[in-house]
Amino acid sequence: MPAADARAIRAAWSQIPAPEAGSAQFERFTGQRMERILQIVAALGSTVLGAQALIAAISSLSTPDVPRIAMMVLVFGPLLAMIIGCLTGRWAKQTSGVFAVAYVVALLLWPFVLDLSAPAAANDQPWIFFLVNIGVVAALIAFPAPLQFAWAAGLPFVYGYVRLVQGEFAQGFWITTGFDVSFTLILGMVIISLGWMFRQVASGVDEVRSRAVTAYAAAAAATAAEEERVAVAALMHDSVLAALISAERASTDRERDLAVAMAREALTRLANTEASFAQEGNETPVAVSQIASELRRSLSELGADAVVEERGAHAVVPERVARAMVLAARQAIGNAFSHAEGRGLHVVVDASPATPLRVLVQDNGPGFDLDSIGEDRLGIRASIIARMAAVAGTADIRSDAAGTVVELTWRQR
Known part of the structure; x- marks a missing residue:
């Protein structure tokens, strides 16, 4: 921890x-x-x-x-x-x-x-x-x-x-x-x-x-333990499982290097004692620029040359929302490395005053059919869509032969 x-x-x-x-x-x-x-x-x-x-x-x-x-x-x-x-x-x-x-x-x-x-x-x-x-x-x-x-x-x-x-x-x-x-x-x-x-x-x-109060404390402890279990499970899926899949599918030196980088990044997440988003988060205000900083760190750990572009990122959001968007974007970035080898990867964090908070993850990979993904594949359904829904946000995924765009949106209520 x-x-x-x-x-x-x-x-x-x-x-x-x-x-x-x-x-x-x-x-x-x-x-x-x-x-x-x-x-x-x-x-x-x-x-x-x-x-x-x-x-x-x-x-x-x-x-x-x-x-x-x-x-x-x-x-x-x-x-x-x-x-x-x-x-x-x-x-x-x-x-x-x-x-x-x-x-x-x-x-x-x-x-x-x-x-x-x-x-x-x-x-x-x-x-x-x-x-x-x-x-x-x-x-x-x-x-x-x-x-x-x-x-x-x-x-x-x-x-x-x-x-x-x-x-x-x-x-x-x-x-x-x-x-x-x-x-x-x-x-x-x-x-x-x-x-x-x-x-x-x-x-x-x-x-x-x-x-x-004693009963509430016991219930709170049980709830916290369950939330921690869910968070660890999501982290394991988002990082370790993706690294294992990439390692299993690697057939070239470049793919093997990417798999090694992903494995190193996954182990770092589990052992890193200074990660600023290691808890589920609360209503504490967090600058949107910190979301961009976390995504840059993730790309650096993967050894990627992609750029995280900030647009008006001086706004603040609740910590729970920032955490959800970072984790969902990390899953999208991991998918881009696993399935598109990171080609054309570009990340945008947009917090313009007149628009909702948005995080875009784009790549130039071959794309995929979202409807054809099996029910046992939780990378998109659980780690992206469900995670954004949990904080009253949305995840829009568009993919075709020209590439894939994952758009994460959260509007201040």
């Missing part, structure tokens, strides 16, 4: 995931999208509830109170960082984890900043309690599933304990705190369960996607 082709194949395969590893690009595509959705929803909800808590906190500061201000900084600083991290998608897990821990610490410290000498009503809700469910949401974003459920189950009871401390464990506080803890516990479990469910669905989609 030519070195350029080997490099191209390695580059292509580097973009396809290994079957056992999956695709790094697609492995968590849906999962990452789901994480962003959860982060944005968490940021929006936290903004609304955080604003309510902030207003309540500010309104509760009748006089400068350093402990309460420090508590506000401890809670709202990490909360703001969490909202920004979730909205931007940067450091979302880290900032959410910091808030989840900071909120638990603030909740545990809350009784120590209270003025327990002042009576508290059971229905009064201090501002810090508005953020209990945000603490659960922060755990959803930051922590693995077991810790999320632990946070959702434990945080309401911490909240309940602090409420009872605030109410000095009075009977009225037990009832309202029981309702609050039950509601917060149920809501927290629902939040964590929904997040877990959405992530599981996204993980399932990513797994199916990974399997599909």
Whole structure:
């Protein structure tokens, strides 16, 4: 295989995931999208509830109170960082984890900043309690599933304990705190369960996607192998078979020299590691002048004195088209050497702006009857006509006693 082709194949395969590893690009595509959705929803909800808590906190500061201000900084600083991290998608897990821990610490410290000498009503809700469910949401974003459920189950009871401390464990506080803890516990479990469910669905989609990519990679490899087999078979027919036929039919020194040259050219094609048209090609633009260069090289390898004439060959065509035209023209040139001994061989590459791309291969041989060629002879049918048809081109072959003209045409669609 030519070195350029080997490099191209390695580059292509580097973009396809290994079957056992999956695709790094697609492995968590849906999962990452789901994480962003959860982060944005968490940021929006936290903004609304955080604003309510902030207003309540500010309104509760009748006089400068350093402990309460420090508590506000401890809670709202990490909360703001969490909202920004979730909205931007940067450091979302880290900032959410910091808030989840900071909120638990603030909740545990809350009784120590209270003025327990002042009576508290059971229905009064201090501002810090508005953020209990945000603490659960922060755990959803930051922590693995077991810790999320632990946070959702434990945080309401911490909240309940602090409420009872605030109410000095009075009977009225037990009832309202029981309702609050039950509601917060149920809501927290629902939040964590929904997040877990959405992530599981996204993980399932990513797994199916990974399997599909793996299956596609295997199918692509099989297709590439089949295309390579077809290309090698065509090359063998175009070059080696023609050389063998010429050697078998050679009866003069000139014919033997031509057969040797054709055999050398065939072996060179198989072993040449720098051939620029050694792959099937793609849509990469190729200058038409390169077609002429390839045909000149082929004639040189055959030891022919024929000329390749270029007419307006500054246009570009897809690489697959250029390759097809070069190979079809090589087959026509090989036929001209095999059956007309290369007499009057002339090649024209015409890419005039107002006309389709054309490659003409002419000789002054005795000609032949196209209809009389046996079905087992594939040189013209497969290597010229079918090859041009494969790239939506045409091959017109005219032959009589004055010679043979093979006209290959491709029109830009």
